[in-house]
Amino acid sequence: MIVADVMSRGIDPVSPEATIQQAAIRMAEDDVGAVLVGSDDQLEGILTDRDIILRVVVDGLDVTSVRVRDVMSSTLFTCNEMDPVADALKEMTERQVRRLPVLDSEGRPIGLVTLSDLGKRGRDPGQATEILREIAEPHRREARPDKGEDAGTPQS
Structure with a gap:
């Protein structure tokens, strides 16, 4: 099975110049926890609901004036639509992320795999649960080492 078989397509990137409020409205309308940032030809970053909470809300910033470019994650880990699903899972585990932007053979963003x-949709749903546990575990220990496995929250 390849990434193209399970990914979400038709992802319309948000402009890096958009406000956080505009991006959050898009996320709410699309019922998603992340949006790609850039254009149809070039990916510049990804903005997650967690980015908004930790980099805007916690600091009490104005969502109508802060720009997506100031909050987005610009270090991107991506995959190709023709990559095996196992490779995407491995990348998520190694990078401790829950989402990977998907690029076509020419490097253009075409979707997102979570x-x-x-x-x-994968062959082994239990494997995704185990990967999530591996992704979340280091963050739980860093957040509250005295509370063990139940402390903290996983990364978006």
Whole structure:
């Protein structure tokens, strides 16, 4: 099975010049936890609901004036639509992320694959659960080492 079999397509990137409020509205309308940032030809970053909470809300910033470019994650880990699903899972585990932007053979963004996509549509849904545990575990220990496995929250 390849990434193209399980990914979400038709992802319309948000402009890096958009406000956080505009991006959050898009996320709410599309019922997603992340949006790609850039253009149809070039990916510049990804913005997650967690980015908004930790980099805007916690600091009490104005969502109508802060720009996506100031909050997005610009270090991107991607995969290709023709990559085996196992490779995408491996990348998510190694990079401790739940989402990978998907690029076509020419490097253009065409979608997003999430751990949830892999769990729902992949061959082994239990594997996605185990990967999520591996992704979340280091963050739990860093957040509250005295509370063990139940402390903290996983990364978006």
